Amino acid sequence: xxxxxxxxxxxxxxxxxxxxxxxxxxxxxxxxxxxxxxxxxxxxxxxxxxxxxxxxxxxxxxxxxxxxxxxxxxxxxxxxxxxxxxxxxxxxxxxxxxxxxxxxxxxxxxxxxxxxxxxxxxxxxxxxxxxxxxxxxxxxxxxxxxxxxxxxxxxxxxxxxxxxxxxxxxxxxxxxxxxxxxxxxxxxxxxxxxxxxxxxxxxxxxxxxxxxxxxxxxxxxxxxxxxxxxxxxxxxxxxxxxxxxxxxxxxxxxxxxxxxxxxxxxxxxxxxxxxxxxxxxxxxxxxxxxxxxxxxxxxxxxxxxxxxxxxxxxxxxxxxxxxxxxxxxxxxxxxxxxxxxxxxxxxxxxxxxxxxxxxxxxxxxxxxxxxxxxxxxxxxxxxxxxxxxxxxxxxxxxxxxxxxxxxxxxxxxxxxxxxxxxxxxxxxxxxxxxxxxxxxxxxxxxxxxxxxxxxxxxxxxxxxxxxxx
DNA sequence: AAACAGTGCGCG
DNA sequence: AAAGCGCGCACTGTTT
Numbered sequence: 385x386x387x388x389x390x391x392x393x394x395x396x397x398x399x400x401x402x403x404x405x406x407x408x409x410x411x412x413x414x415x416x417x418x419x420x421x422x423x424x425x426x427x428x429x430x431x432x433x434x435x436x437x438x439x440x441x442x443x444x445x446x447x448x449x450x451x452x453x454x455x456x457x458x459x460x461x462x463x464x465x466x467x468x469x470x471x472x473x474x475x476x477x478x479x480x481x482x483x484x485x486x487x488x489x490x491x492x493x494x495x496x497x498x499x500x501x502x503x504x505x506x507x508x509x510x511x512x513x514x515x516x517x518x519x520x521x522x523x524x525x526x527x528x529x530x531x532x533x534x535x536x537x538x539x540x541x542x543x544x545x546x547x548x549x550x551x552x553x554x555x556x557x558x559x560x561x562x563x564x565x566x567x568x569x570x571x572x573x574x575x576x577x578x579x580x581x582x583x584x585x586x587x588x589x590x591x592x593x594x595x596x597x598x599x600x601x602x603x604x605x606x607x608x609x610x611x612x613x614x615x616x617x618x619x620x621x622x623x624x625x626x627x628x629x630x631x632x633x634x635x636x637x638x639x640x641x642x643x644x645x646x647x648x649x650x651x652x653x654x655x656x657x658x659x660x661x662x663x664x665x666x667x668x669x670x671x672x673x674x675x676x677x678x679x680x681x682x683x684x685x686x687x688x689x690x691x692x693x694x695x696x697x698x699x700x701x702x703x704x705x706x707x708x709x710x711x712x713x714x715x716x717x718x719x720x721x722x723x724x725x726x727x728x729x730x731x732x733x734x735x736x737x738x739x740x741x742x743x744x745x746x747x748x749x750x751x752x753x754x755x756x757x758x759x760x761x762x763x764x765x766x767x768x769x770x771x772x773x774x775x776x777x778x779x780x781x782x783x784x785x786x787x788x789x790x791x792x793x794x795x796x797x798x799x800x801x802x803x804x805x806x807x808x809x810x811x812x813x814x815x816x817x818x819x820x821x822x823x824x825x826x827x828x829x830x831x832x833x834x835x836x837x838x839x840x841x842x843x844x845x846x847x848x849x850x851x852x853x
Numbered sequence: 854a855a856a857c858a859g860t861g862c863g864c865g
Numbered sequence: 866a867a868a869g870c871g872c873g874c875a876c877t878g879t880t881t
Contacts (some may be wrong), residue, residue, distance in 0.1 A: 460877055461876090462859095462877070462878075463877090486858075487860070489858085489859055489860080491859085491860080495860080496861080497873085516873080517876095518863070518874095521874085522863070522873090526874075545871065546872095548863090550872090551871085551873070553873055553874085555874085558864060559865080559872080559873070560864070563863085584876080608864095647869055649870090650869035651870075652866075654868095656868070670879095676860065695868075755867090755869065758870090759870040759871080760871085762870090763871060764871095794864075795864085795872095796864045798864090803873075820872085
């Protein structure tokens with residue numbers, strides 16, 4: 385029986401030094417363009433009113449008001465579901481197949497993914513309006529509320545997350561819009577550098593996969609992480625779509641990456657993956673490199689339908705579901721066999737002991753399911769790499785009495801407000817700490833680490849950052 | 854009025 | 866046997 389400990393000395397030290405460094409980050413704050421922020425709030429507010437007016441012309445709104453009278457509220461998803469799928473009798477898009485058309489509370493499911501499958505002009509407009517509402521309320525107004533004297537000081541916490549990652553609040557700096565270009569610009573154009581400074585974001589590339597490979601020591605995963613000419617996602621896409629690697633388009637690769645590789649790594653299973661990918665092939669009209677539609681191509685391989693994807697049911701032959709089941713089997717029992725053995729071992733060990741340890745010096749005890757046990761062991765240490773680097777970088781900036789300040793952190797990236805004259809020194813030092821000093825300090829890191837740095841123009845906004853070659 | 858549960862959505 | 870991990874925040878609708 386080993387001695388009980390909550391956290392090893394290394395873990396303790398990391399959190400103490402991390403908290404101190406993040407306190408500096410919070411105190412520094414990130415500069416906000418207040419006029420731009422107000423202009424964007426006005427702009428998006430006008431846009432929302434316009435769309436609302438249009439929505440109120442629709443027959444859907446007539447039914448809505450008739451149903452709910454003075455309580456009719458366009459922001460209510462629960463009302464929307466009842467109006468569309470009950471009052472108007474529009475078939476719920478998930479009613480085909482085994483999917484849950486209702487949430488656990490018994491309401492109609494009305495999230496964006498579900499509604500995007502409803503072919504009705506009102507619904508399309510409604511969704512675009514809700515996206516704007518989200519941008520306005522959570523982000524623009526949230527930022528405005530927390531901005532003081534032109535600076536925003538988000539909190540960064542090390543004591544709230546079960547996997548020993550960090551979180552951020554007031555406002556949450558770690559979920560500012562990025563994927564939707566229009567919304568991203570609306571919000572990120574308000575974050576600006578100090579005068580004569582650059583906003584620079586340094587990102588650990590593929591850090592979770594790298595850490596995963598270091599911990600499970602799967603030879604194939606290690607090979608992918610060590611050889612930059614290989615591409616795991618492309619290879620898996622070729623299996624999923626039954627084609628040559630050279631026929632995989634970027635879109636098809638990204639589909640495999642998001643809906644299969646990462647999903648599988650996080651503990652998803654083939655029935656769900658098959659449904660996600662099949663829907664993606666259709667909605668994105670995925671093709672082979674020569675333009676052949678993927679569904680047409682798969683048909684030549686004898687795969688013409690998705691299959692029922694019923695949990696408990698055996699997939700029928702000739703279905704995509706059956707095919708993905710085979711790929712899943714190949715993925716875990718051939719390609720990443722060692723990884724698979726290791727995660728089973730992690731799960732068994734936890735069940736016997738009632739706790740599991742992170743390699744960075746933390747013991748996690750309590751009730752966890754299989755996926756938690758596997759994922760936390762990777763998620764936590766991946767963030768600790770970033771935290772370790774942030775501590776060193778901050779220390780260096782202070783010791784050298786530099787004007788540059790770290791102003792934020794997003795799990796695997798550091799955002800800094802870099803003085804013009806310190807740009808080159810900052811880039812060199814951050815790169816050195818992240819890719820050289822860290823693996824030296826933590827010898828269990830046995831794959832090369834890579835940083836991707838992006839910089840915004842001098843005095844410019846976060847949204848305009850561009851990759852530094 | 855405040856607290857709570859439920860739902861949905863933004864990010865890694 | 867179960868069936869994707871981690872957060873924070875806004876809003877609706879109900880309960881206290």
